[in-house]
Amino acid sequence: MARKTLVLAEARDGGLRHVSYEAIAAGKKVADGGEVVAVLCGDNIASLAQSLGHYGADRILTVENENLKNYTPDGYKQAMMQVIDSEKPEAIVMGHTAIGKDLSAGIASRLNCGLISDVTGIDADGELAFIRPVYAGKAFEKKRIKDGIVFITIRPNNIEALEKDESKEAVVNAFDVVVKDLRTIVKDIVKKTTSGVDLSEAKVIVSGGRGVKSAEGFEPLKELADVLGGAVGASRGACDAGYCDYSMQIGQTGKVVTPDLYIACGISGAIQHLAGMSNSKVIVAINKDPEANIFNVADYGIVGDLFEVVPLLTKYFKEVLQEA
Amino acid sequence: MNIYVIMKRTFDTEEKIAVENGKISDDGVEYIINPYDEYAIEEAIQLRDKHGGEITVVSIGDEETEKELRTALAMGCDKAVLINNEDVEDYDQVSTASILAKFFEDKEFDIILGGNVSVDNGTGQIAPRLADKLGIAHIATIVNLEVAEGKATAERDVEGDIEIIEASLPLLVTAQQGLNEPRYPSLPGIMKAKKKPLEVLELDDLDLDEDDVEGQTEVIDVFLPPKKEAGRILEGELEDQVKELVNSLRSEAKVI
Numbered sequence: 001m002a003r004k005t006l007v008l009a010e011a012r013d014g015g016l017r018h019v020s021y022e023a024i025a026a027g028k029k030v031a032d033g034g035e036v037v038a039v040l041c042g043d044n045i046a047s048l049a050q051s052l053g054h055y056g057a058d059r060i061l062t063v064e065n066e067n068l069k070n071y072t073p074d075g076y077k078q079a080m081m082q083v084i085d086s087e088k089p090e091a092i093v094m095g096h097t098a099i100g101k102d103l104s105a106g107i108a109s110r111l112n113c114g115l116i117s118d119v120t121g122i123d124a125d126g127e128l129a130f131i132r133p134v135y136a137g138k139a140f141e142k143k144r145i146k147d148g149i150v151f152i153t154i155r156p157n158n159i160e161a162l163e164k165d166e167s168k169e170a171v172v173n174a175f176d177v178v179v180k181d182l183r184t185i186v187k188d189i190v191k192k193t194t195s196g197v198d199l200s201e202a203k204v205i206v207s208g209g210r211g212v213k214s215a216e217g218f219e220p221l222k223e224l225a226d227v228l229g230g231a232v233g234a235s236r237g238a239c240d241a242g243y244c245d246y247s248m249q250i251g252q253t254g255k256v257v258t259p260d261l262y263i264a265c266g267i268s269g270a271i272q273h274l275a276g277m278s279n280s281k282v283i284v285a286i287n288k289d290p291e292a293n294i295f296n297v298a299d300y301g302i303v304g305d306l307f308e309v310v311p312l313l314t315k316y317f318k319e320v321l322q323e324a
Numbered sequence: 325m326n327i328y329v330i331m332k333r334t335f336d337t338e339e340k341i342a343v344e345n346g347k348i349s350d351d352g353v354e355y356i357i358n359p360y361d362e363y364a365i366e367e368a369i370q371l372r373d374k375h376g377g378e379i380t381v382v383s384i385g386d387e388e389t390e391k392e393l394r395t396a397l398a399m400g401c402d403k404a405v406l407i408n409n410e411d412v413e414d415y416d417q418v419s420t421a422s423i424l425a426k427f428f429e430d431k432e433f434d435i436i437l438g439g440n441v442s443v444d445n446g447t448g449q450i451a452p453r454l455a456d457k458l459g460i461a462h463i464a465t466i467v468n469l470e471v472a473e474g475k476a477t478a479e480r481d482v483e484g485d486i487e488i489i490e491a492s493l494p495l496l497v498t499a500q501q502g503l504n505e506p507r508y509p510s511l512p513g514i515m516k517a518k519k520k521p522l523e524v525l526e527l528d529d530l531d532l533d534e535d536d537v538e539g540q541t542e543v544i545d546v547f548l549p550p551k552k553e554a555g556r557i558l559e560g561e562l563e564d565q566v567k568e569l570v571n572s573l574r575s576e577a578k579v580i
Contacts (some may be wrong), residue, residue, distance in 0.1 A: 061507045069486070073452065073462060102464050105452035107419075114418055114540030117447035125350060129544055135444055138341040141347060142545040146414070185460035187477075188488040198483045204580075228580065239501075246467075246502035247484045252443050253359045253501060254339040261579040272337035278552060280575045284569065290557070299555035302565050312566040317580070320570055 002034035002315075003090035003150060006083070009040040009052050009060075010099055015041075017049050019095035019154070021055040021161035026154045027093040027163070028056055029124045037061060037087060039175075041079055043069035046174065053170025056162045060172045061087075067179040070186040071073040071099045077106045084111070086175070091150035097200070104153045115151045116143050120158040136252040136275035156201045157258050190245065197231040199250070204230030204261045207250055207277070209305055210237040211266015211287065218244055221265055222309040224312060227317050233257065233277075235267045251276035263313075265306040269294030286310065325377035325471075329368045329401065330424060330430070330438040331361040331451070333385055333392040337443055343502070343546050357392045360439025363499035366506040367469060368399040368437050375471065377434075378402045384409045384423055390522060397517035398509030404522040409537075416539030417445075421453035423537055426530045428458055433494055435476070440465045440498035448498075455496040463489050465500035 007027040009020035020038070027036045033085075038057035040049050046062040053060060061083060067075045080103065092107070094100035096118045108115035120140075121131035129144045130152055145151065199205065206225040208218055218232060225232045233255070235250040250257055252275040262280035267273060269285075269292055277283070278297045285298035286309045295301045302309050335341075336354040343349065357365070368379045380403045381396040383389050393404040407427060412419050428436070441448040448464075455462035464529045467486070468479035471493070480487045509517070527534065558565040573580045 021389075053554055071482075073455070073464075077456075098465070101448045102452050105447075105449040106456045108418075108449070109421060109453040109456035112418075114416060115447075115449060115540055117449060134348070134446065134546075135335065135339075135341050136446060137549065139343060139546060140545050141547050142547075143541050143543050144538050148540070184463055184489050184491040186487050187490055189482075190486040190488070192485050247481055249501060256446075261573065263576075270338070271340060275337070275367065279549060281326065282573065282579045283552075283555075284573070295557065296554050297552045299577065300569055301555060301557040302562075303557060304562055304565075308562060309566060312563065313570065314572040316566055320574060321580075 001032055002086070003031050004034045005031035005036050005093060006087060006089035007036060007038045007057065008080070008094040008100060008103070009038045010095060010097060011040065011042050011045045011048055016051060017095065017096060017097070018161065019156040020052065022156065022159045023095050023154055024052065024056045024233050025162045025261055026119070026122060026159045027091070030091045030093060030121045030128065030152070032124065035059060035089065037089070037179040039063060040075050040084055041068050045196070045260045047171070049172045053168050054164050054166050059168050060174060061175040063175045063177055065177055065179045067182060070184050070189070072184050072186065073102055073106050074182045074184065075179045076103050077110065080107055081110060082177045083175060089149070094153045096153040100153045104151065108151055111149060113149050113151055113154070114145050115146065117153045119152045119154045119194060122159065133256065136256045138275050142190050155258070166221070192245070197229065197232055199231050199248070199255050201256055202231035202257070202259050204228040205233045205257055205259045205266060206230055206263045206265065207233035207235065208238050208243070208265050209211045209235035209267030210241060212238055212243055215243050220307065220314065224263070224310055224314045224317070227314050227321065228261070230259070235273045236270070237268070264294050264298070265310055267294050268292050269297065325371060325375045325434045326432055327368045327372055327377055327379045328436045329361070329364050329379060329381045329396070330436065330454070331365065331381050331383045331392065331396060332358045332442050333383065333389050334442055334444045341548065343548055346546055348546055355388070355392060357395060358439050358442045360441055360443070360499050360501070362506040363501065364437035364439055365396050365399055365401060365501045366504045367499060370504065371471060371479055373437070375411040380405060381570070382407070382424070382427065391520055394517050395509060397520045398513040399507055400513065403520065405525060405547050406522065407525045411534050412537055412539070413534065414539035414542045416541045417447055417449040417453060418540045419537040420450050421457060423527070423530065423532065424450070424454050425457035426532055435471070435493060438496070438498050440500050451496055451498045459496050460496055460559045461491045462496040462498070463491060464498045466497050467500050467502045469497060469503070479560050484557070
């Protein structure tokens with residue numbers, strides 16, 4: 001059944017977030033031959049729009065307004081509701097990001113419809129159904145929307161984007177909206193993410209546990225992450241001990257991540273941590289204790305002191321990546 | 325201040341999950357207050373202690389939920405409300421938001437606090453839905469909160485960056501990890517909690533029918549992820565192990 005599908009694209013730091021392309025791929029599946037319309041909201045973002053077409057969007061709407069410069073639930077909800085009223089989609093796909101997670105729930109409430117959040121897989125063979133983790137990935141459920149609009153958010157890094165095709169040109173239209181009476185005001189934004197790689201979207205994560213021993217102990221992990229273009233995460237143990245910020249925590253409390261490569265350094269592997277990372281594609285564990293639980297989920301393990309192993313890894317990766 | 329906290333009981337995060345007859349088994353499972361809701365409770369207590377007023381903690385669930393509500397009272401909340409949802413079909417976030425919205429319909433409040441997500445279902449839908457239904461503003465994933473003269477200033481975690489947000493009360497906020505250090509209930513707190521009011525409401529008491537709050541999504545199947553096979557522990561000299569790992573990640577696993 002063909003469905004006209006609206007996909008929310010997201011800009012961040014002057015570029016499009018990769019999850020936008022993944023959302024288009026998901027939108028294509030859900031649309032089942034129906035038109036896929038990408039919506040890009042913000043201030044001064046129109047120049048980014050065309051690449052959404054290269055990744056499969058049939059049509060693109062740019063929604064520019066000075067009140068959309070920063071995300072606010074009021075501003076984005078007003079803008080998206082005007083787009084929805086005009087486009088009348090039969091399905092909506094967003095990324096399960098800070099924006100998508102918040103906005104989708106507000107829109108679903110406004111539309112009085114069901115919403116399947118944090119989808120990691122789409123079953124479009126029979127009746128349209130969606131796979132999503134529960135208990136942070138300790139189990140999965142398959143869900144469907146009973147009737148009405150099909151509304152999902154997708155977890156970054158799980159649904160593959162379509163191959164980029166620069167010969168595909170999609171029509172880009174500006175869509176005017178009225179955005180007013182914002183009840184929450186963004187006074188300031190303090191950038192804390194140093195590398196600019198967000199944990200939920202990172203392809204490589206180097207993560208530290210209690211074995212890192214101090215805030216300074218994270219330095220070698222950061223160096224390795226930099227060489228691999230990845231992000232640094234942490235276990236609850238490391239956060240509770242005050243070695244790092246809670247925003248880095250990976251686990252059932254904290255972030256759930258599924259990078260291509262997860263390097264666990266000095267992490268014992270508590271159940272609540274494993275829930276947050278064990279669905280990563282490849283897991284490397286470095287731990288002094290050969291009995292550490294983390295080795296049970298690791299594809300590769302090195303029994304040893306992370307302060308010896310990690311700098312060596314950085315050194316050899318640097319070498320081979322320079323050759324490549 | 326009139327403060328409300330919305331709370332959910334969840335499996336302890338150290339629980340393993342078993343599936344029986346297409347459902348997640350709760351056999352012998354230990355329960356806790358959803359950790360993110362615990363931050364909300366702690367923040368509510370600090371707000372009340374600073375500004376005065378009263379905290380009501382509200383939960384939807386079966387009668388067993390009384391235990392976690394008593395824990396919230398022992399931490400320092402003043403009143404508790406349990407809304408029984410046992411007979412709702414295809415219970416989902418639409419159901420929870422509709423029930424809570426109905427509950428709050430005739431309540432006066434300055435602020436509602438909750439966790440930004442539950443560690444079981446993990447949708448993060450409830451708070452934005454509730455704020456929308458109540459027609460109030462909300463700020464999600466806060467790591468700091470100051471309230472003065474009817475205004476709130478919050479620091480909000482946005483995937484690692486911090487936004488400073490201002491809003492007027494009444495307001496709904498959701499807690500992110502790092503907001504505070506939740507206290508443990510004290511012994512006197514536990515004793516006092518036994519005498520604090522805990523009201524149990526049926527849907528009927530809220531003028532709701534089971535049909536009014538039926539979920540709009542449906543779970544077709546529940547399953548465990550494929551069991552991860554333990555991998556290879558590398559051996560030999562450390563340098564050689566590291567070289568082998570780098571090579572394997574490039575040529576075998578092809579992730580670098």
